[in-house]
Amino acid sequence: MKISAKSATLLVLVVLVALSPLLFPSNFYYRVGALIFVNAIAVTGIVILTGYAGQVSLGHAGFAGIGAYACALAPVHWGIHPGLALFLGAGISGVLAYLVGRPILRLHGYYLGVATLGFGILVAMILTNERGLTRGPDGIDVPDLGLRALLGELGLSLSNGQFWYFFTGLCMILGAWIALNLHDSPTGRALRALHGSEVAARTVGIDVAQLKLRAFVISAVYASISGSLLALQNRFVTPDVAGFMHSIEMVTMAVLGGVGSVLGAIFGAAILTLLPQVLTVFAEYEHMVLGLVMILVMIFLREGLLPSILKKLRGKDE
Amino acid sequence: MSELLQFLFSGVTVGAVYALVALGFTIIYNASDVVNFAQGEFVMLGGMITFAAHAAGLPLPLAAISAIVLTAALGVAMNKLAIEPARGAPVVSLIIITIGASIFIQGAAQIAFGKQIHSYPAFSGDTPIRVAGATILPQSLWVIGGAVAVFIALWLFFTRTLLGRAVLATSNNRLAAQLVGINTNFVMTLSFALSAGIGALAGVLATPITLTAYNVGIAFALKGFAGAMLGGMGNPKGALVGGFAIGLIEALTAGYLSSTYKDAAAFVVILAVLFFMPQGLFGRKSTDRV
Numbered sequence: 001m002k003i004s005a006k007s008a009t010l011l012v013l014v015v016l017v018a019l020s021p022l023l024f025p026s027n028f029y030y031r032v033g034a035l036i037f038v039n040a041i042a043v044t045g046i047v048i049l050t051g052y053a054g055q056v057s058l059g060h061a062g063f064a065g066i067g068a069y070a071c072a073l074a075p076v077h078w079g080i081h082p083g084l085a086l087f088l089g090a091g092i093s094g095v096l097a098y099l100v101g102r103p104i105l106r107l108h109g110y111y112l113g114v115a116t117l118g119f120g121i122l123v124a125m126i127l128t129n130e131r132g133l134t135r136g137p138d139g140i141d142v143p144d145l146g147l148r149a150l151l152g153e154l155g156l157s158l159s160n161g162q163f164w165y166f167f168t169g170l171c172m173i174l175g176a177w178i179a180l181n182l183h184d185s186p187t188g189r190a191l192r193a194l195h196g197s198e199v200a201a202r203t204v205g206i207d208v209a210q211l212k213l214r215a216f217v218i219s220a221v222y223a224s225i226s227g228s229l230l231a232l233q234n235r236f237v238t239p240d241v242a243g244f245m246h247s248i249e250m251v252t253m254a255v256l257g258g259v260g261s262v263l264g265a266i267f268g269a270a271i272l273t274l275l276p277q278v279l280t281v282f283a284e285y286e287h288m289v290l291g292l293v294m295i296l297v298m299i300f301l302r303e304g305l306l307p308s309i310l311k312k313l314r315g316k317d318e
Numbered sequence: 319m320s321e322l323l324q325f326l327f328s329g330v331t332v333g334a335v336y337a338l339v340a341l342g343f344t345i346i347y348n349a350s351d352v353v354n355f356a357q358g359e360f361v362m363l364g365g366m367i368t369f370a371a372h373a374a375g376l377p378l379p380l381a382a383i384s385a386i387v388l389t390a391a392l393g394v395a396m397n398k399l400a401i402e403p404a405r406g407a408p409v410v411s412l413i414i415i416t417i418g419a420s421i422f423i424q425g426a427a428q429i430a431f432g433k434q435i436h437s438y439p440a441f442s443g444d445t446p447i448r449v450a451g452a453t454i455l456p457q458s459l460w461v462i463g464g465a466v467a468v469f470i471a472l473w474l475f476f477t478r479t480l481l482g483r484a485v486l487a488t489s490n491n492r493l494a495a496q497l498v499g500i501n502t503n504f505v506m507t508l509s510f511a512l513s514a515g516i517g518a519l520a521g522v523l524a525t526p527i528t529l530t531a532y533n534v535g536i537a538f539a540l541k542g543f544a545g546a547m548l549g550g551m552g553n554p555k556g557a558l559v560g561g562f563a564i565g566l567i568e569a570l571t572a573g574y575l576s577s578t579y580k581d582a583a584a585f586v587v588i589l590a591v592l593f594f595m596p597q598g599l600f601g602r603k604s605t606d607r608v
Contacts, residue, residue: 056410103593109409110353114547115592117540118585129578244540248417255410287425294418298411299403 006180009263013176017169021162030161032277037168038230040269043254044175044262045222050251051259052188053215054195055105058113058247059120063093063220064227065127065242069134071231072142082143086228090221097220098213105212120247127239139238142231164233171229175222176262182218183262191215223250256297258304267306320451325573326566327449331458331527333565334465335361338520339542340549340557341468342513347552348489349509352401352412356420358539359427360514363389364521365530366427369436378438386518392423393514394507402506420535427532440526461523468516469558476554485509489552541584548588550601559599563587 003011020033042064049055070089074080080088104115127134134140148163158166182188194201194208202208231237240246249272257268275293279286301308339357346354364385371381400415407415441460446453476482487495488505496502520538521530528534545564549556564584571583591599 050410056413058413104589107592107596110551111547111592111596111598113353113413114544115589118544118589121540121585122582125579125582244536251410252414252417255414259410284429285425287428288422289425291418291420291422291425294421295400295415298407298415298418299400302404302407302411 006184009180009261010173010177012263013173013266017166017173021165027159027161030159030165032273034161034164034168034233035230036270036273037165037172038226038233039250039253039273040172040266041168041175041229042223042226042250043257043265043269044172044179045219045226046250046254047259047262047265048179048182048191048222049215049219050254051261051265052183052191052195053212055212055215056109056113056251057116057216057219058244058251059116059118059123060219060223060250061227061242061244061246062120062123063097063223064230064246064250065123065239066093066096067224067227068142068231068237068241069127069140070224071228072140072237073133075143082145082232083147086225086232089228090224093220093224094217097217101213101216101220105209105216117244117247120242120244124239124242124244127242134239137239139236142235142237144235145232168229168233171225172266175225176266179262187211187214252294256294256304258307260303261307264304264306268304271305321573323450323452325569327452327454327458329566329569330562331454331461331565332568333562334462335520335524335528335538335561336541336545336564337465337558337561338468338516339538340545340561341472341554342517342520343542343546344552344554344557345472345509345513345516347546349485349506350397350401352416353543353551354513355413355416355539355543356396356423356535357513357517357542358535358537359420359423360389360393360517360535361521361524361538362427362530362532362535363392363423364518365525365534366431366436366521366532367518368522368525369438369530370431372438378441381438382522385522386515389518389521390511390515393510393517396514397506397510401510402503420539424532424535431532433532435529435531437525437529455527457523457526461520461527464519464523465558465561468519469554472554481508544584544588547598548591550598553598553600556598556600 017037021030024030024033042060046057046060049057049060067086067089070092071082071085074085074088075082100119104112104119107115128137130136147167148158148160151158151163190201190206190211193204193206194211198208227241230241253268253272254265255268256272257266257270258264275290276286279289282289297305303311339361342357342360343353346352346357367385367388368378368381371384372378376384396419400419401412404412404415440455440457442456444455444457446455447459474482476486484495484500485505485508487498487500488502492502495505541564542561545561546557547560548563549558549560567583567587568580572580575583595601
């Protein structure tokens with residue numbers, strides 16, 4: 001039986017999310033799992049922007065920051081439910097990405113990199129410095145989403161770790177499904193065409209500027225939702241969520257795993273989320289090992305971990 | 319008036335450091351099309367190794383020279399071990415490699431030098447010099463002088479020596495340079511050594527003012543990168559102007575507007591400049607070959 005790459009990816013994700021808990025020795029692993037899923041959502045957005053459309057962003061954590069602080073601030077100041085605040089944050093991020101993206105997406109390569117970097121730093125600075133609103137670098141509490149209590153009333157009682165594991169897992173699968181559909185849609189094909197060659201894409205009548213902007217907005221919404229979920233899950237958020245290192249983390253996860261495919265990028269998110277947990281055995285050598293892994297993967301497995309491994313496996317089959 | 323002069327002095331001092339970092343970015347970019355995000359770590363190492371060598375009993379000038387030589391050697395090693403094997407990889411992969419190198423160097427420095435903040439005495443004492451109601455530290459003059467001297471030396475190197483022209487030829491067209499017998503691999507090695515050495519020099523000169531710690535590199539890298547992009551990536555003159563401009567914008571914002579948003583000002587200006595000049599101030603308008 002032949003199944004499409006899209007169904008295969010979704011099937012793998014569903015099976016992994018559903019069955020992994022059987023192997024969890026303790027509740028702590030639910031938390032790590034939820035963290036992987038939250039990162040995976042942001043990274044799926046990067047796949048659309050970088051993997052499909054070939055544009056580099058070094059400032060996407062800025063959108064994660066907006067999503068996170070929307071969930072922290074909107075319920076307190078405007079009395080909006082935290083769940084709706086997530087959509088509000090996504091909306092703000094999308095509009096902002098549209099406004100910022102219009103001028104800066106004309107830039108190429110490193111110039112686009114520095115422009116997005118600047119945007120991310122501006123957001124992080126506002127979150128850090130507007131103490132009156134965000135309470136500054138110490139961070140701020142985030143209200144409870146209330147969904148777990150609701151499920152409890154309906155007779156489905158989950159521990160906090162379990163609830164966030166399955167909820168973020170579901171969101172991740174939904175995000176992956178949308179991204180995979182986009183891949184095969186006319187928009188997705190056009191995006192991949194402009195990735196190959198902007199000039200060639202333009203000559204066949206693709207509105208390059210419009211499409212890049214669309215990819216930028218979509219990936220910003222992904223980053224924002226990821227930030228919101230992180231904040232809601234931790235019930236606490238600091239400006240670090242919008243920091244430069246977080247932006248780099250997103251791009252690294254995507255590229256390390258394989259930015260061309262949703263599954264690869266999610267795999268990258270899993271590896272880089274788990275790595276620091278594993279590397280604690282190296283104690284003070286943790287950073288050196290992390291840096292080394294990044295360099296080695298990029299040199300020896302250029303297409304990213306998952307695509308390279310799959311290629312090796314297929315090579316053996318034949 | 320004296321207030322403005324004071325802000326200008328501090329702006330030119332940090333600007334000189336950024337300009338040196340931006341020059342380092344430019345040299346490596348020209349030779350290999352790689353933007354080396356580990357550039358800031360070279361600055362950190364310059365200061366750190368000087369501190370360690372000085373603390374071990376070496377006289378300051380000798381400690382400074384050993385720091386520059388060791389860092390340059392590290393730059394060469396980085397090129398051989400991490401950049402050359404990845405030749406032809408896409409831009410994002412190269413960014414990740416250099417960021418990986420940066421994390422690696424930071425981790426190593428944390429083990430070798432600890433997490434404390436380090437410094438060593440200024441080269442010509444700490445007595446501020448008074449100029450028209452404002453003051454400037456003698457060490458600032460060292461920093462500014464260093465940046466200007468490096469720029470002049472580089473200019474002479476690139477325009478007057480055969481080797482310098484070989485570097486320029488390589489940055490223009492690698493294949494054509496190879497065809498006329500230029501050893502492009504050696505040019506790459508040389509560029510990394512030069513760039514790391516210049517970064518280390520910036521660290522050596524600035525540390526008595528800015529102090530140093532294992533994690534200061536990333537800030538220098540971001541500002542230097544911003545300076546290089548503002549001037550137009552790949553143009554040494556642009557790097558110098560861009561670096562000084564970022565320093566001045568920062569100092570003036572801190573002085574007149576808000577010290578908390580001084581880091582933001584530089585990026586607002588960059589966004590504005592790129593909006594009107596997508597290639598930076600001095601960048602060539604590039605035409606892609608189809």
